[in-house]
Amino acid sequence: MVNDQVMAPKHSFVVALFLFVIINLNSFGICADDDLAHGASYIFGDSLVDAGNNNYLPTLSKANIPPNGIDFHASSGNPTGRYTNGRTIGDIIGEELGQPHYATPFLAPNCTGRTILHGVNYASGGGGIMNATGRIFVNRLSMDIQVDYFNITRKQIDKLLGPSQAKDYISKKSIFSITIGSNDFLNNYLLPVISMGARITQSPDAFVDDLINHLKGQLTRLYTLDARKFIVGNVGPLGCIPYQKTINQLSADQCVELPNKLALQYNARLKDLLAELNDNLPGATFVHANVYDLVMELLKNYEKYGFTTGSKACCGNGGQFAGIVPCGPTSSMCSDRDKHVFWDPYHPSEAANVLIAKQLLDGDPKYVSPMNLRQLRDL
Numbered sequence: 405m406v407n408d409q410v411m412a413p414k415h416s417f418v419v420a421l422f423l424f425v426i427i428n429l430n431s432f433g434i435c436a437d438d439d440l441a442h443g444a445s446y447i448f449g450d451s452l453v454d455a456g457n458n459n460y461l462p463t464l465s466k467a468n469i470p471p472n473g474i475d476f477h478a479s480s481g482n483p484t485g486r487y488t489n490g491r492t493i494g495d496i497i498g499e500e501l502g503q504p505h506y507a508t509p510f511l512a513p514n515c516t517g518r519t520i521l522h523g524v525n526y527a528s529g530g531g532g533i534m535n536a537t538g539r540i541f542v543n544r545l546s547m548d549i550q551v552d553y554f555n556i557t558r559k560q561i562d563k564l565l566g567p568s569q570a571k572d573y574i575s576k577k578s579i580f581s582i583t584i585g586s587n588d589f590l591n592n593y594l595l596p597v598i599s600m601g602a603r604i605t606q607s608p609d610a611f612v613d614d615l616i617n618h619l620k621g622q623l624t625r626l627y628t629l630d631a632r633k634f635i636v637g638n639v640g641p642l643g644c645i646p647y648q649k650t651i652n653q654l655s656a657d658q659c660v661e662l663p664n665k666l667a668l669q670y671n672a673r674l675k676d677l678l679a680e681l682n683d684n685l686p687g688a689t690f691v692h693a694n695v696y697d698l699v700m701e702l703l704k705n706y707e708k709y710g711f712t713t714g715s716k717a718c719c720g721n722g723g724q725f726a727g728i729v730p731c732g733p734t735s736s737m738c739s740d741r742d743k744h745v746f747w748d749p750y751h752p753s754e755a756a757n758v759l760i761a762k763q764l765l766d767g768d769p770k771y772v773s774p775m776n777l778r779q780l781r782d783l
């Protein structure tokens with residue numbers, strides 16, 4: 405009897421301990437699976453999607469100064485290295501696809517361990533398709549380097565998951581987004597500094613040809629590293645950014661012709677390139693994101709989308725469109741940040757990024773083809 409009474413509590417203790425272990429194992433198991441269920445974004449590009457890599461580079465292109473990030477909730481409004489007031493298009497898309505946190509900048513010290521399975525961001529302000537692009541900033545990660553860095557991540561994923569699960573995860577659950585090309589025009593071909601730009605030695609046709617050939621090589625390298633789901637953005641209407649409109653002294657509804665013409669020339673070739681890769685790289689899907697038309701629509705019909713201006717930067721100084729001095733602690737800043745398409749002389753506001761991201765996620769073939777991002781994810 406005495407023994408039984410002693411036994412009972414002991415027994416239930418053991419049962420409780422047993423349950424405790426099971427529950428913990430279980431939640432651990434679910435967590436480990438759930439962990440990867442929503443896949444990852446591997447983000448390549450320039451300042452439009454840089455989430456902080458340039459913070460770790462000795463460069464003149466930096467965004468970790470206020471008031472950048474003022475509307476970024478995850479940092480309580482502190483600057484993070486994003487070139488906008490809030491989230492980038494890459495951040496918003498990752499969030500919408502259910503990924504547990506924003507893709508971590510490759511150069512950030514916490515870009516280690518299982519964190520990389522939830523996405524890595526290689527984008528860098530000033531970066532371009534060509535190595536020479538963005539030289540005026542001294543340092544930046546150009547696209548070739550970004551792909552080299554993914555090659556490092558690729559080997560780390562093999563170690564974390566084992567080669568076969570790693571290959572599966574990268575080819576089926578990972579979206580590779582590429583937002584590059586603007587700087588190849590703005591901070592290379594169109595640079596007024598004679599010795600810097602490629603314009604003195606190359607015709608527009610030859611330069612665009614070079615860009616497309618290099619990008620083809622870069623995308624093909626990602627394919628050989630098992631990337632299969634790609635979304636590639638074309639170049640926006642560069643002649644309509646506040647910087648270009650200010651230095652060319654245009655009125656609110658005008659855009660500078662040459663940069664837009666070059667962008668359209670590149671964009672036509674890009675569309676063909678993506679169709680060619682869809683045909684020639686088995687198992688790969690290259691989605692074309694028509695950023696040019698999307699941004700043009702926002703600029704032309706800004707009032708329809710709740711903006712009060714499609715020409716003036718919210719943060720910046722100089723000229724009619726605040727388009728000369730970049731955004732920083734001494735800049736003037738608008739009070740209605742979600743009423744401006746442009747945050748600064750070069751970059752869209754978070755409000756514009758939300759509208760663009762929404763179209764890429766759920767939009768129709770006019771803006772995203774041959775399928776949208778949610779369809780690409782579910783392939």
Ligand SMILES: *[C@@H]1O[C@H](CO)[C@@H](O)[C@H](O)[C@H]1NC(C)=O
Pocket residue numbers: 484505508512514515519
């Ligand atoms: C990594 O560090 C950055 C910068 O400090 C931070 O914003 C981010 O949330 C961290 N990411 C993870 C996954 O811990």
Ligand SMILES: *[C@@H]1O[C@H](CO)[C@@H](O)[C@H](O)[C@H]1NC(C)=O
Pocket residue numbers: 533534535536548618
């Ligand atoms: C960049 O430089 C590397 C060598 O440093 C070279 O292999 C590569 O082709 C160059 N890429 C471009 C786009 O010029």
Ligand SMILES: *[C@@H]1O[C@H](CO)[C@@H](O)[C@H](O)[C@H]1NC(C)=O
Pocket residue numbers: 551552555625626628629
């Ligand atoms: C990745 O790195 C390995 C060396 O570690 C190299 O052999 C391979 O060619 C690289 N792959 C790409 C696509 O750059």
